[in-house]
Amino acid sequence: MPIMSIGRSAFGRGRRAALGAGVFAVLAVLAPTAGAAQRPIPETTDDIRRLPIPPVDRSREPVVAIVGGTLIDGRGGRPVANAVVLTQGDRILAAGPAGSVAIPADAARRIDATGLYILPGLIDLHIHFTQQRGADFGKYADSPAGAAIRGVALAEQLVGAGITAVRDVGTVDDVALRIKEAVDRGVVRGPRVLWSGRIIATTGGHGDEVTSTATGRQKPAMGGTTKGYNGPWEWRAAVRHQVRNLADWIKLGAPASKEELAAAIDEAHSLGVPVAIDSYGEYTDWAIEAGVDTLEHPLLMSAGSVALMKKHGTAFVPTIGAFDNLLEGGYPTAGIPTGGFYHTHSRRFVIDQQDHLNKVTEAYRAGVPIGVGTDIPFENDTRYPDAYFRELAYLSQAGMSNADVLASATRVGAEIMRMGDKLGTVEKGKIADILIVGASPLDSLGNLRDVRYVIADGKVVVDGAAR
Template structure:
């Protein structure tokens, strides 16, 4: 659905004078096979579905200005000292050195960012809003309503840390969609949400097992009726149902037949929806060759997987911390021991942290796009947002420079999300998702924790005093 802000940013001091944006975004639409490329659509929904919407008049929306800060605009150039960033409504209308960008008369809010650092909002490409939290969750039965409440709490944690966009790659019912809508409508605080439905899996595959991947415990009533799909046409049908249900992405799980994987990817792409896969071994290679958009996790990757990713343009979301957690302490409150996966049919291999880091390093050297994703299944109340910053540290351990890690968390992440024309950099026409920090993140990634302001969709949603 469209993200059209009609609310004023928090704590605006006075109403902005009308200033016309004069901006119209042209979005390239991938044509269906056999059809000529259509003309660019001037205005679309701010998600991966890119549905046409009527032109949006932002000329009477409030103007927010940031002055004096050092701008790291995410485009790869040198930081800009004494910068000015101007937003109107949900869009950036100007950004650059103070000498080249004027402060509009009648700005609703002027933020003095002197001594601070301005950068694009962060992106988490692999979360599950419905995952468990709290040490005592085993005492309570679960439900979609309970999952939604947990998701709202997680959304608040993410936005407070400067994570302004998140991709949910597997939800309960339509919980992630409703969180997306609640953020869009201003009902709750949270990141921009792109979402997948439940994982499309074979009967008994990852996403349809009757035992927990983490504990091996049988699910109530043996997991209930199977939600698995079998054969290429059932996988195509599953994709169509998710697209019908407004999913931004499709998420596949392994094991599966090659024909099933190919059919699902082909079907999703024909409908203009990208695909992620949670996979391992030969299933990963099949998915890459079939054109999957993102590979989630570095699990049991073959020797040729990275070369295939480079050849086919596959992006990589390693989620290294999710597996290091298992190796270094498990999830005690969930009764998950240290060491790896146990009692699960779709995870019959050893987790090797150094091998994971090595695969990320190999992909980095090969030029494979690498994004940041966390995928924390339990104890969210204590592990977020720290898990995000730890994930950045893992990428550093794999040999990535601070600048490239920041790019993965912003510009590259937006491109992987299929939102590169709208998110990931600070430049005119982009959505105003902006993070202001107390110290230079290029000097130390740890400075990303020093959040002072967060603008999400042009709204000032976080304002914190210096620590």
């Protein structure tokens, strides 16, 4: 079943209900009357945690009118010619045909989008702000501060390409959190950030290896004290620590026992936080059966994995480009040879690009929600933002239509991210994350590269008029 046909499907409703139940269970402890119904919170933070905040008065914020362009609003309908989109502050006031949307006389700005295409901002569901950048990277000592500087540069690259929301699924210390805060406060330019802290792994598992995942080089002092967790209760405690440290998502790594995976997923869901996993083989199936929310990468998936994903409502973030890069040239500046991951205990299998594409095709035909994620671990300075658009091309190679790839990059991505009520479409009440390009992406996904304007959180961060 094509992705565009799932709409706000049982996937979205079921997952939101499950996570909402976890949040309500926590809040029920604070309820003044036992068994009282949980009332909706009028205003919350614009992230997964949905913390209550005081009411926000946007009535005095300037109104921006985007006029004359063709609107592809992300909801699956036909494009709207000669559209008007109004924003005020960080929210969309209205969107539709020119005759149906009145432009206020005191609008602070009109953006003439005549001949252009207006669509939701793009979403990357799998990045790492703290990865390697630069051909001369090996000359310099690394540190969390250095990683943060690299991350800020990447944030600028992403939002400049129209990628207005990202999910960081593994960071050094709290770097991704601080970039999230800096973007929120307007200190740096970048996309909206959801983050998951450090990967939760067993001792020696993916996320706690003594040797480099890609090169096999041993880490200083043999990796130091393990940061792995062992046994279901340690995995529960690790989840609690991540949530305490303000994580929006939990990221798990295989290998792990069935009991450890189930404990971590159950604990996260009880706290209203979703879970992603970097997995392979039988560990993948165990995680799906335990209710993991997203599967990252199509690595060594079993013949029954896709059917399990469909049954349990698991979303799929294939990151095809990350592995094709290994097969087609490696990462020369990082010393990674062509062919695959070598010397790595948690990657003891052959990487097969055609098999990866076949898994995406199978998942697409089964109606599994598919999101766009890049996961470029090296050479970020030269591979972004091109890696994002190449990932869209891989999804096309797997048989997805342009409309469905665009949906994966916007509405479906927002639903997978658990932000479907705030992001992913251009409609009244949504966050004002808007991309304006020079030609229709429904005709060619390559047209997404022709960025004219980017509005992120209501701010014009790429200004076609100025350029």
